[in-house]
Amino acid sequence: MDELFFKLQRVSVKINNDLEWNFTTCIPFGTPYSAIDGVMPLLWLELETLCNNISHISQRLEIVEKVRAFVNQAIGEQQKLHTKLETTLDLVAKAQNEAEDGVNSLQKAKQDNRAL
Structure with missing residues (x-):
């Protein structure tokens, strides 16, 4: 179930002196930190490098x-x-309720049999 949870990481990319972009990334929970450390900084570095090498603001954007x-x-x-x-989780709760109902029915049947 680890892949269902995400770690939010705040990232700030400074494109140049007058343009800085802040955003939040989602990294699957359980992702090895070595993978995050190895991949994510490269992505941000690549973005920054690309933007620094492009003079036209529309291309950066x-x-x-x-x-x-x-x-x-x-x-x-x-x-x-x-x-x-x-x-x-809804299906599990429904199955649990049905199982509890079945157990209660069996207990009632046992009590009824003892009463006979």
Whole structure:
């Protein structure tokens, strides 16, 4: 179930002296820190490097929007998993209630048999 939980990480990317972009990323809970340390900083460094090498602000914003879309997709996937988890928990609760009803019926039947 670890993949159903996400760790939020606040990230600030300084594109140049007058443009800084802040956003929140979703990293699956349970992801090894070595993977986070190895991949995430590279993504942010790549974004910063790309933006520093592009002088036109509209091109920089286009890159930022692509990364933002990627992050939003991760958030959407998290929400889908959360919905699946809720559905699964509802089914488990229903099955538990049915099992408890069955146990209660069996206990009542035992008592009725003893009374005979």
